[in-house]
Amino acid sequence: MTAALEVIEAPAKAIEGRSPVLLAMRRLRRDKVAMISLAVIVLIVLMAIFAPVVAAITGHPPNEQYRQIGLTPDGLPRGPNGTFWFGTDDLGRDVLVRIAYGARISLLVGVAATAITVVVGVVLGLAAGFLGGIVDTILARLIDVVLSVPFLLVAIALVSITGPSLSITVLVIGFFSWASVARIVRGQVLSLREREFVEAARSLGAGDTRIMFVDVLPNVLAPVIVYTTLLIPVVIVTQATLSFLGLGLPPPTADWGGMISESQNYYTTAWWFILFPGIALLITTLAFNLFGDGVRDAFDPRADRLR
Amino acid sequence: MVMFLIRRLGHGILVLWLITVAVFGLFFVAPSNVAQTLAGRQATPETIALIKQRLGLDQPVWKQYLDFIKNALHGNLGYDYYHQVPVTTIIGQALPITVSLALGAAVLWLLLGVFNGVISAVHPRSLADRGLTLFSLFFYSFPSFLLGLLLLYFLYFRLTLAGFTWFPAGGYTGITQGVGSWVQHLLLPWIALALLLAATYTRLTRGAMLDVLGEDYIRTARSKGIRERRVIVRHGLRSALTPVVIETVFSLPGLGQTAVVAINQQDLPVIIGIVLFASAAVVVANILVDIVYAVLDPRVRLH
Amino acid sequence: MTEASTEPQPLLRVQDVRKEFPTHRGEVVRAVDGVSLEVRKGETLGLVGETGCGKSTLARCIAHLYDVTSGSVWFDGNELTGLSRRAMRPLRREIQMIFQDPYGSLNPRRRVGSIIGDPFAIHGISKGAERKKRVQELMELVGLNPEHYNRFPSDFSGGQRQRIGVARALALRPKLVICDEPVSALDVSIQAQIINLLADLQKDFDLTYVFISHDLSVVRHVSDRIAVMYLGKLIEVSPTDQLFEQTRHPYTRALLSALPVADPDTADSREQIILAGDIPSATNPPQGCRFHTRCPKARADCVASEPPLEPVFDDDPAHRTACFFPLTIGEDLSTAVPELVDLPDREAS
Numbered sequence: 020m021t022a023a024l025e026v027i028e029a030p031a032k033a034i035e036g037r038s039p040v041l042l043a044m045r046r047l048r049r050d051k052v053a054m055i056s057l058a059v060i061v062l063i064v065l066m067a068i069f070a071p072v073v074a075a076i077t078g079h080p081p082n083e084q085y086r087q088i089g090l091t092p093d094g095l096p097r098g099p100n101g102t103f104w105f106g107t108d109d110l111g112r113d114v115l116v117r118i119a120y121g122a123r124i125s126l127l128v129g130v131a132a133t134a135i136t137v138v139v140g141v142v143l144g145l146a147a148g149f150l151g152g153i154v155d156t157i158l159a160r161l162i163d164v165v166l167s168v169p170f171l172l173v174a175i176a177l178v179s180i181t182g183p184s185l186s187i188t189v190l191v192i193g194f195f196s197w198a199s200v201a202r203i204v205r206g207q208v209l210s211l212r213e214r215e216f217v218e219a220a221r222s223l224g225a226g227d228t229r230i231m232f233v234d235v236l237p238n239v240l241a242p243v244i245v246y247t248t249l250l251i252p253v254v255i256v257t258q259a260t261l262s263f264l265g266l267g268l269p270p271p272t273a274d275w276g277g278m279i280s281e282s283q284n285y286y287t288t289a290w291w292f293i294l295f296p297g298i299a300l301l302i303t304t305l306a307f308n309l310f311g312d313g314v315r316d317a318f319d320p321r322a323d324r325l326r
Numbered sequence: 327m328v329m330f331l332i333r334r335l336g337h338g339i340l341v342l343w344l345i346t347v348a349v350f351g352l353f354f355v356a357p358s359n360v361a362q363t364l365a366g367r368q369a370t371p372e373t374i375a376l377i378k379q380r381l382g383l384d385q386p387v388w389k390q391y392l393d394f395i396k397n398a399l400h401g402n403l404g405y406d407y408y409h410q411v412p413v414t415t416i417i418g419q420a421l422p423i424t425v426s427l428a429l430g431a432a433v434l435w436l437l438l439g440v441f442n443g444v445i446s447a448v449h450p451r452s453l454a455d456r457g458l459t460l461f462s463l464f465f466y467s468f469p470s471f472l473l474g475l476l477l478l479y480f481l482y483f484r485l486t487l488a489g490f491t492w493f494p495a496g497g498y499t500g501i502t503q504g505v506g507s508w509v510q511h512l513l514l515p516w517i518a519l520a521l522l523l524a525a526t527y528t529r530l531t532r533g534a535m536l537d538v539l540g541e542d543y544i545r546t547a548r549s550k551g552i553r554e555r556r557v558i559v560r561h562g563l564r565s566a567l568t569p570v571v572i573e574t575v576f577s578l579p580g581l582g583q584t585a586v587v588a589i590n591q592q593d594l595p596v597i598i599g600i601v602l603f604a605s606a607a608v609v610v611a612n613i614l615v616d617i618v619y620a621v622l623d624p625r626v627r628l629h
Numbered sequence: 630m631t632e633a634s635t636e637p638q639p640l641l642r643v644q645d646v647r648k649e650f651p652t653h654r655g656e657v658v659r660a661v662d663g664v665s666l667e668v669r670k671g672e673t674l675g676l677v678g679e680t681g682c683g684k685s686t687l688a689r690c691i692a693h694l695y696d697v698t699s700g701s702v703w704f705d706g707n708e709l710t711g712l713s714r715r716a717m718r719p720l721r722r723e724i725q726m727i728f729q730d731p732y733g734s735l736n737p738r739r740r741v742g743s744i745i746g747d748p749f750a751i752h753g754i755s756k757g758a759e760r761k762k763r764v765q766e767l768m769e770l771v772g773l774n775p776e777h778y779n780r781f782p783s784d785f786s787g788g789q790r791q792r793i794g795v796a797r798a799l800a801l802r803p804k805l806v807i808c809d810e811p812v813s814a815l816d817v818s819i820q821a822q823i824i825n826l827l828a829d830l831q832k833d834f835d836l837t838y839v840f841i842s843h844d845l846s847v848v849r850h851v852s853d854r855i856a857v858m859y860l861g862k863l864i865e866v867s868p869t870d871q872l873f874e875q876t877r878h879p880y881t882r883a884l885l886s887a888l889p890v891a892d893p894d895t896a897d898s899r900e901q902i903i904l905a906g907d908i909p910s911a912t913n914p915p916q917g918c919r920f921h922t923r924c925p926k927a928r929a930d931c932v933a934s935e936p937p938l939e940p941v942f943d944d945d946p947a948h949r950t951a952c953f954f955p956l957t958i959g960e961d962l963s964t965a966v967p968e969l970v971d972l973p974d975r976e977a978s
Contacts, residue, residue, distance in 0.1 A: 038781070039738065163337075164344045167612070169604040171570045172585050176597055177352065179589045215733035219797070222692055224721035225751050226714070237738035256469045260571055263471045264586065279472060286479050293479070297472050304467040312463070 039241060039318075046317040053313025059306040067122035074120075077104065079113035081120045082271040086111045096289040106291035109281055110271075114291060117273035118299050124267075124274040125303060128189055129255040135193035136254075137247050140200025141239070145231045147201065148208025158201070165198035171260070178266040185268060192257055200246060207239050241318045249311035252304040259300055275300045330620055338613045345605045346398075349598055350391050394598075403602075404595035406588070413599035416584060420600075423498050424580035427519065427569055430512055434520035435527070442528050462528035465521050474518050474575035481514060496577035515576045519569055638706060639667035640837050641691065641805055646700035648686050656912040660686040662861035663700070670804070673831065673838040675852030675869070677845055677884070681908055683861040684841045685729075688809050691839065692726050693717055705804065722752060725798040729810035731790035735782040741768075741793055742778035748800040767796040771826060788819035792826065799830065807839045812847060824851055846888050849873065854947070857881050860911065860919045863938055867948035875958055877941055877950040879924050880904075882962050902962050918953070925965040926954050 047053055066073070074080050089097055089111025099106045105115035147158035174191050181187050211217065212235070220230045261267060262276025270277070275296045282293035378384045385393075397404065403413035442462075445454050465473070482493045493514050499507040570582030577583070581600055588596035648661040660683040668674045676684045689695045691702055693709050702709040704724060709717070728734035735744055746764045749755050755763060765775035771792040782790055791811060798806055808827065812820040828851060831838060842848050848855055849869060856866040857880065865878040876882045883902040904923045909915050915922045921931040930953050938951040956962065 038740075160340065160344060163341045164348060167341055167605050167608045168345060168349070169601060169608070172582070172589075172597075172601050172604065173349070173352070175570070175586060176589050176601070179592075180353070215728050215730050216736040218694060219726070219728055219734050219794075220736075220747065222694055222721065222726045223748050223751055223797075224718045225747070229751065234736050234739070237736070240738070252467060256467075259469055260471060263469075264571070264574065265590075276469075276471075279475065283475065286475060287483050290479070293475060297476070300469060300472065301467060304469070305464070308463060308467045 040244070043241070043314070043317040047313055050313045050317065053310050053317070056306040056309035056313065059302065060310060063122055063303055063306070064126060066119050067126050070116070070119035070123060074113075074116045077102075077113055077116055079103070079116050081116045081273045082112065084111045085113075089113075096285060096292055098289070098291055105295045106289065108278065108292050109285055109289075112271075112273075114278075114295055117278060118275070118296055120273040121275040121278060121296065121299070122303070124185075124272070125255045125258065125300070128185070128192070128258040129251045129307075132189045132192040132196070132254045132258070133247060133251050135189065136196040136250065137200055137243065139193065140197040141204050141236070141243055143197065144201035144204025145208055145235060145239070148205040149212055149231050149235060150227060151212075155205075159205070162198045162202050162205075165195060166202070168195075170195045174257075174261060175264060175266060178261060183266045183268060188258055188261060188267070191261075192254055196250065196254070200243070200250075203242060203246060204239055207242065208235055211235050211238055245311070245315040245318055248314045249308065252307035252311065255300075255307070256304055331617065334613055334616055334620075338609050342606055342609050345609075346395065346602060347391075349601050349605075350387075350394065353594060353598060398602075403599040406596045407593050408591065413595050416596055417581065417599060417603055420579060420581045420584045422500070423578050424569070424573070424582065426498075426508070426512060427515055427572065427578060427580060430516040431519035431523060431569075434516050435523045438520060438524040439527055442524070458528060462525040465525035466529055468522070468525075470518070470522055470569075470571040471575055473522065474515070474572055477514050477518055478575070496575075498578045498580075511578075515569075515572050515578060518576075519572050637670070640670040640705055641668040641839070642703040643667070643687075643691060644701045644703070646687070646690055646702060647698045648683075648690050648695060649698045652912060658911045659861050659914065660911065661690060661697075662914070664858070664861075664863055665700075666856055666863065666866065668805070668837055668839060670837050671831075671835060672853040673840055673851050675848035675855040676839060676841045676858060677843065677848050677855060678858035679843060679908060681860075681911065682858040684858050685809055687858070688726070688807050688839065688841055692724055692807055693720075694726075718752075722748070722801040723804045725801070725803040725806050727791070727794050727798050727806060727808045727811045729813055731787045731794065731814055732782075734794055735790055737782055740779050740781060741773075741785070744782070745793060745796045745800060747797065752801065754801070763800070764796075767800055770799070770830075771796045772822075786819075787815050788823060791815065791823050795823075795826065795830070799834065802834060803836070805837045805839070807841070809841050810843070811840075813842060813844065820847065827851065845884050857884070860908065860914055862919060862951070864920065864951045865949070866938065867950075868945070871945060871948045875944065875948070877944070877948070877955040878920075878952050879926055879956060879962060879965075880920050882956060886962075918951070925962055925967060927967040928954060929968070930954075 070081070079085070085107065088102060089107040091097055096107045096109055096111070097103060103113050103115070105113070105118065108114055108117065143158055147155045147162075174195065177191050178187055217230060217234060220234050225234075258267070259274075259276030259279070262274050263280045265280065267274050267277045267280075278296040279293055279300070282289065282296070286293045375384070394404065401414065403417070405412055406416060442458055445452075445458055449455055478495065482495055485492055492510070494511055496511075498511050569580070570586060572578070573580045573583040574586060581604065585597060585600040587593075588600070643664060643666050646661055646664050647659065650658045650660060652658055662683075664683075664687055666674070676687065678684045686695065690697050691709075693702070693712065697710055700710070704720065707720060709720065712720075735741075742761065742764050745767055746760050749760045749763065754760075761778070765778060768775045768778070773789060773792050773796070777784070782793065785793065794811075811827070812823050815823065824847065827838070827840075830836060838851070840848060840851050845855075852869050854866065854868050855872050857864050857872075857878065859880055865872065865876075865881050867875075867877075872881065873885065876885060879902075883904050886902040902925065904925075906923050909919070909922055915932075917930075917932040917934055918924070918927075918936050921927040924931065936951045936953045938949045940946050940948060941950045941952065941955040942957070944950070
């Protein structure tokens with residue numbers, strides 16, 4: 020048996036092997052802006068989870084209409100006061116409570132649709148890039164088609180046909196977003212495919228599926244993670260837009276896009292009705308975008324990029 | 327070069343055809359009771375059947391599709407269900423509005439883009455530069471409908487209250503009815519659209535956008551420059567061509583709003599016509615972009 | 630080897646293998662153009678040539694990473710050519726490859742323990758703690774610290790990474806190991822370590838090597854026999870000593886003359902053969918003997934037809950040369966003048 024040779028070369032780094040993901044996380048933790056946005060996100064999540072608590076504190080369930088105390092004698096919404104901290108909407112409902120419940124919808128759709136999008140997009144992108152041939156041809160054409168169609172119009176049409184519901188919204192958004200992910204992944208895989216470690220895996224006898232998921236996928240993860248965090252706010256805004264156009268959840272469910280839509284007729288008289296849901300939406304989107312930027316920078320710190 | 331053109335065109339036609347199949351399939355697979363709606367609540371089954379027949383809805387789907395394609399190639403996209411107006415006419419009426427919106431926004435966007443470029447080139451990393459980055463992040467996060475509504479609130483409502491009736495509440499007047507009025511009605515929508523587009527563009531040129539993320543890791547700097555611009559143009563095209571939300575908020579009867587109305591009425595020929603038109607525009611625009619870049623950079627042709 | 634019928638069957642037999650690649654312009658590159666050779670169990674065959682001569686391609690044909698255009702490859706009595714991926718899988722345990730690039734041949738996103746353990750995982754041999762134990766044994770075997778099991782390739786130096794590659798190749802105790810320029814990317818001081826490691830492992834595990842390199846001095850140290858390739862063809866095959874002491878092919882002599890020599894006295898007296906021109910295009914190789922365009926001894930016969938690979942003068946049957954005018958012992962090539970005129974791809978020397 021060969022005795023262990025003295026390795027007279029430069030010693031391996033003293034740090035225990037850290038995966039690039041963990042390294043990026045360390046960088047992220049030091050990014051103040053990103054951490055603040057993360058805190059904001061956590062707050063919003065908490066608000067969504069504890070929406071019933073908000074309702075309990077104010078004493079107003081989200082869909083309860085307070086026509087007597089919530090509306091002026093002319094039937095218009097009341098502004099922020101002692102009872103309704105954020106004022107009421109056109110039906111006398113507590114805006115604050117509805118915003119809290121609305122967070123649930125936005126976050127749910129944001130996360131669910133993004134998850135579906137990423138999973139489908141990654142798998143199909145891997146398959147297209149790695150397997151090549153007719154699989155790639157078909158998938159690449161499919162991606163082109165999906166990306167050429169005017170998303171909003173078709174989404175509206177689809178939802179109006181099937182009737183609005185949570186799952187339909189998630190599916191429709193996911194249906195149009197996977198193509199972008201797949202395109203990115205496919206591009207990456209095409210170049211990774213020629214790398215020697217893929218050849219090495221083949222020489223060991225690994226099959227296509229194994230190489231795709233064990234060898235190629237970890238190398239594609241970094242951009243995928245970044246894309247996912249930046250995709251969530253896009254999905255949230257898309258859902259709000261659909262809701263604004265009347266294709267959100269059926270009333271009386273509280274959701275930010277729908278609230279803003281309802282507020283359109285009252286923006287001259289009830290500024291709180293449009294402003295507070297609007298701010299909630301804006302802050303959420305900003306927080307996710309800032310955090311996403313932080314994640315992106317953590318994975319790929321570039322000196323020339325300006326924040 | 328010729329080979330590239332042929333390939334690209336062929337690719338585009340294939341995509342276009344696939345879109346027609348997909349769109350047609352999607353809309354016809356879904357059950358629609360247009361005939362019922364048209365006939366009214368009291369209608370007898372016979373009346374409904376008659377309406378169905380007149381609209382050609384009783385034919386098998388594939389036959390409807392073939393008829394549609396045949397007509398489309400002759401320039402006929404069908405007639406709307408309610409008033410029998412040719413879809414091409416409807417599109418023709420709505421298109422100038424959307425184009426006005428898009429063009430004006432594009433001009434504003436170019437100005438903003440030049441401004442942004444100058445700042446980042448002449449005073450990189452300065453306060454103004456960083457401010458621009460933050461600005462672009464801010465507007466990038468802004469939902470379009472919210473931006474439109476807020477512009478209306480502050481620049482229409484509040485200003486009008488204060489006595490400055492500079493901006494209307496919405497609507498559109500054709501350019502033939504006076505340029506001033508035309509501009510006045512379009513100014514707020516232009517600002518909204520331009521801000522949104524500029525935000526996306528700025529983020530892209532500062533290496534922040536999604537679609538070029540993957541490219542960062544594999545392309546050389548120079549080709550990345552070309553790629554970025556292509557992606558910007560594509561993004562820009564996609565969102566600028568159907569500014570549905572802006573049109574809805576500002577009551578501009580362009581393609582987007584017409585489509586939304588048609589959707590609410592389940593007016594299938596109009597919906598399909600507009601969707602196909604918009605998709606075709608995107609495909610054609612992409613082809614043009616690719617051709618331009620192929621002329622500029624021969625390496626692109628070898629893709 | 631080809632003649633003696635009393636000898637056992639060679640472990641590896643390559644028979645008239647050709648490998649072509651289409652180019653963008655519709656032409657064909659003949660990377661390997663009719664190569665036949667054999668490797669006996671336990672020996673090391675060195676495969677030498679300049680960049681682009683086709684040795685890496687040949688290696689991959691042997692390892693069945695490429696499908697050959699024509700010809701056949703036999704391993705241990707099994708024909709590899711034309712085997713489906715599924716049928717090839719069990720044989721992959723017997724034939725392994727060590728790659729040239731220590732930075733590219735290891736997946737940067739995977740931990741070293743996982744990389745070395747890959748063969749076990751792929752062939753479903755052992756799992757969990759047992760696999761880990763085996764991997765750590767392998768790490769020790771090649772001179773790595775088994776506690777670095779969880780590190781990433783980026784934590785290691787070039788030489789150490791090659792050791793990882795060696796460990797990975799040996800995991801399943803293969804019979805044949807194809808080493809594709811395993812030390813070319815390493816510092817000279819590290820090269821010796823890796824070569825010695827490979828030599829030790831060969832003894833301990835009864836391995837057969839095909840050792841590819843562009844550096845004759847490296848190959849000399851490890852090989853029992855050497856095959857020299859030029860532009861897709863073998864031009865000289867011989868037991869190592871004879872190749873160096875009785876060099877027959879002008880190209881081989883030129884390669885030898887380019888080797889650095891330690892002793893300054895012998896260095897001065899050694900003839901310097903500087904070949905004219907660059908390697909000709911692989912899509913349109915020269916007619917006749919491919920080397921004639923750069924050969925100091927080229928004659929008209931060399932253009933007319935290709936010389937066969939066979940023993941010349943009174944050489945050992947194991948020493949074959951493809952040349953019409955092979956070198957005699959002691960022949961001074963530096964003064965040779967080619968007798969060809971008006972050749973289009975000939976450059977003035």
